[in-house]
Amino acid sequence: MDWIRIFENTMRAFAGVDAAYFALAAIGLNVQFGYTGLLNFGQAAFMACGAYGLGLTSQYFNVSFWWGIPIAMVLVIILALLVGIPTLRLRADYLAIVTIATAELVRLVVRSVKFKRIFGGSDGINTFSNEFRALNPFQPSAQYGIWPFRYNGYTMFTLLVGWGLVVMIAMFVWLLMRSPWGRVVKAIREDEDAVRSLGKNIYSYKMQSLIIGGFCGMLSGMVFALDRGSVQPDNYSRDVTFYILTALVLGGMARVMGSIVGPMMFWGLYVFCDNFLRQLVQSAPLRVGGVTIIQSTQVGAVNYMLVGLGLILLMAKRPQGVFGNRQEMALDGR
Amino acid sequence: MADSRIYSAAALSARAALAGVEPEPGVLKHDSILHVKGVERHFGGITAVNVDQLDIQRGSITALIGPNGAGKTTLFNVLTGFDPPDAGKWQFDGTEMSKVSAHKMAVKGMVRTFQLTKSLTKLSVIENMKLGAIDQVGESWWNALFPLRWKAQEAIVEKRADELLSRFTMGHMRDEYAGTLSGGQRKLLEMARALMTQPRLVMLDEPMAGVNPALKQSLNEHIRSLRDEGMTILFIEHDMDMVHDISDWVVVMSEGRIIAEGTPAQISENTSVIEAYLGAHQGNTMFEEKH
Numbered sequence: 001m002d003w004i005r006i007f008e009n010t011m012r013a014f015a016g017v018d019a020a021y022f023a024l025a026a027i028g029l030n031v032q033f034g035y036t037g038l039l040n041f042g043q044a045a046f047m048a049c050g051a052y053g054l055g056l057t058s059q060y061f062n063v064s065f066w067w068g069i070p071i072a073m074v075l076v077i078i079l080a081l082l083v084g085i086p087t088l089r090l091r092a093d094y095l096a097i098v099t100i101a102t103a104e105l106v107r108l109v110v111r112s113v114k115f116k117r118i119f120g121g122s123d124g125i126n127t128f129s130n131e132f133r134a135l136n137p138f139q140p141s142a143q144y145g146i147w148p149f150r151y152n153g154y155t156m157f158t159l160l161v162g163w164g165l166v167v168m169i170a171m172f173v174w175l176l177m178r179s180p181w182g183r184v185v186k187a188i189r190e191d192e193d194a195v196r197s198l199g200k201n202i203y204s205y206k207m208q209s210l211i212i213g214g215f216c217g218m219l220s221g222m223v224f225a226l227d228r229g230s231v232q233p234d235n236y237s238r239d240v241t242f243y244i245l246t247a248l249v250l251g252g253m254a255r256v257m258g259s260i261v262g263p264m265m266f267w268g269l270y271v272f273c274d275n276f277l278r279q280l281v282q283s284a285p286l287r288v289g290g291v292t293i294i295q296s297t298q299v300g301a302v303n304y305m306l307v308g309l310g311l312i313l314l315m316a317k318r319p320q321g322v323f324g325n326r327q328e329m330a331l332d333g334r
Numbered sequence: 335m336a337d338s339r340i341y342s343a344a345a346l347s348a349r350a351a352l353a354g355v356e357p358e359p360g361v362l363k364h365d366s367i368l369h370v371k372g373v374e375r376h377f378g379g380i381t382a383v384n385v386d387q388l389d390i391q392r393g394s395i396t397a398l399i400g401p402n403g404a405g406k407t408t409l410f411n412v413l414t415g416f417d418p419p420d421a422g423k424w425q426f427d428g429t430e431m432s433k434v435s436a437h438k439m440a441v442k443g444m445v446r447t448f449q450l451t452k453s454l455t456k457l458s459v460i461e462n463m464k465l466g467a468i469d470q471v472g473e474s475w476w477n478a479l480f481p482l483r484w485k486a487q488e489a490i491v492e493k494r495a496d497e498l499l500s501r502f503t504m505g506h507m508r509d510e511y512a513g514t515l516s517g518g519q520r521k522l523l524e525m526a527r528a529l530m531t532q533p534r535l536v537m538l539d540e541p542m543a544g545v546n547p548a549l550k551q552s553l554n555e556h557i558r559s560l561r562d563e564g565m566t567i568l569f570i571e572h573d574m575d576m577v578h579d580i581s582d583w584v585v586v587m588s589e590g591r592i593i594a595e596g597t598p599a600q601i602s603e604n605t606s607v608i609e610a611y612l613g614a615h616q617g618n619t620m621f622e623e624k625h
Contacts, residue, residue: 172479175478175479175481176475176478176479179472179477179478179479179481179484180464180470180471180472180473180478180484180488181472181473181474181475181477181478182478183457183461183464183465184465184473186454186456186457186461187454187457187461187462187465189456190454190455190456190457191452191454193416193448193452194448194452194453194454194524195454195465196416196436196437197414197416197436197439197440197445197446197447197448197452197528198440198445198465198466198468198527198528198530198531199437199438199439199440199441199445199468199531200437200465200473201435201437202437208475212475327511328456328511331455331456331511331513331514
């Protein structure tokens with residue numbers, strides 16, 4: 001077994017683009033769910049807004065790639081208003097139901113044959129990233145970085161952009177949450193009526209939180225799309241939202257660092273298990289006695305089991321996540 | 335009622351202003367801060383609130399009493415915008431409030447507390463308090479990004495919050511999570527937090543529920559001191575000792591209607607109140623003990 005290889009891959013995933021775009025989306029979910037208590041199960045739809053905002057520049061509008069940012073912002077605001085106006089006056093559960101349905105709707109609309117000319121159907125769009133590639137200061141084919149964090153030139157560029165955005169957005173959220181604005185949204189999470197009786201327009205704050213979190217999701221979708229060089233509708237399905245939510249809980253809710261480190265650990269764990277299993281069954285299926293435990297075609301499924309087990313153990317030992325506050329968590333029961 | 339307490343000037347003037355008022359349901363006061371007219375609230379076929387007229391004297395402590403299900407809390411909810419009325423209007427200090435939404439009530443000077451205490455458990459006591467201040471610059475998300483814009487105001491707000499906390503003898507708990515407070519302390523915190531809005535009318539929904547006797551005494555003192563500072567207090571209460579002890583005027587509700595009004599002494603002698611509480615022809619023991 002090549003432990004050095006496993007270690008290298010794990011470390012690369014730990015700081016990789018996947019972790020970066022997960023972190024951006026998780027920061028957004030953290031604003032909505034961790035701080036404001038809005039149960040958004042449709043973060044994938046906000047990510048799709050970002051990705052398709054970029055994709056539409058080449059596919060439909062035929063304008064510079066930079067227009068993708070304002071286009072995506074408009075899409076995010078439309079989506080947030082669409083799900084927020086009917087549900088934010090109601091209890092949190094309604095937003096959860098509506099967002100999960102809306103996210104699926106968004107995915108089905110963009111992959112539909114009817115709108116193939118606009119959204120590219122199930123093939124997606126892959127013609128938008130040339131301008132971005134041209135900005136790359138690195139040699140795309142060369143290797144950069146220090147061991148074990150070695151990446152090729154293009155990945156290095158998206159990594160820089162991705163983690164740069166993570167740092168900026170984390171600063172932004174950190175500033176917001178230690179301000180009176182943050183105090184109001186945290187109070188809304190605890191009890192809406194109390195906040196309303198103290199003269200705050202909670203509907204407006206919830207909408208602001210939904211949109212700010214949506215913008216983070218949008219940036220996440222953009223980083224993802226730029227890294228892959230394509231926009232695929234099925235990359236924005238339900239499971240993406242739930243993996244991100246998992247990563248967020250892992251890191252610890254209502255903590256800025258939690259929403260960054262959680263995704264890193266999630267991907268580290270995922271890639272470690274995947275590499276380990278692959279090497280385990282590389283030459284022959286693993287047998288104990290006469291029973292085949294796992295063979296190479298089952299690695300994907302067993303990997304998820306192991307990741308799940310790891311997460312369960314972590315939650316059993318540290319229910320508040322890595323950065324969460326146990327005392328705060330314990331107050332829930334009262 | 336043997337009454338040897340020394341009254342504050344505010345208490346005496348509130349009582350003097352109410353002395354000449356006829357003890358009749360819906361009677362107009364000399365200087366009203368809240369005037370309610372024809373408020374109705376139905377839940378399906380049930381009429382929860384049907385108040386023809388209600389006037390609250392400025393600078394007084396008015397108790398709203400009545401048996402369970404009389405509609406007291408529903409009336410509170412309607413008046414504070416938490417529950418839309420089916421009919422009716424009410425003015426606060428001359429401003430029409432029936433179309434004002436709940437979150438604007440506090441801004442206009444009318445604040446309420448809740449029967450089931452709503453302390454924000456995962457915020458510290460001081461954060462709970464600071465939340466109460468209205469018109470905070472840093473509560474807009476854009477200004478929030480520039481601490482220089484709100485730091486000065488925040489310091490003023492924090493100073494006021496600390497003053498209120500020490501007045502309510504909670505200064506030592508300022509950095510604790512509100513979730514770790516006892517039930518009585520939460521009541522105190524909720525009242526103190528409501529005062530952060532700098533209200534003119536404070537509406538307390540059962541401030542004494544679940545509070546131990548020692549703390550009740552100090553809550554009484556706090557409520558009196560609010561009136562002495564010029565605030566008007568309207569509170570719902572079941573604890574008759576407290577009602578007798580601190581209120582200048584008592585309003586009695588039953589089955590959604592106001593059935594009696596008067597000074598505490600007048601209410602104790604009112605037969606329709608005793609009937610409402612105990613059912614008709616049930617004797618008159620309830621208030622007798624007080625004499």
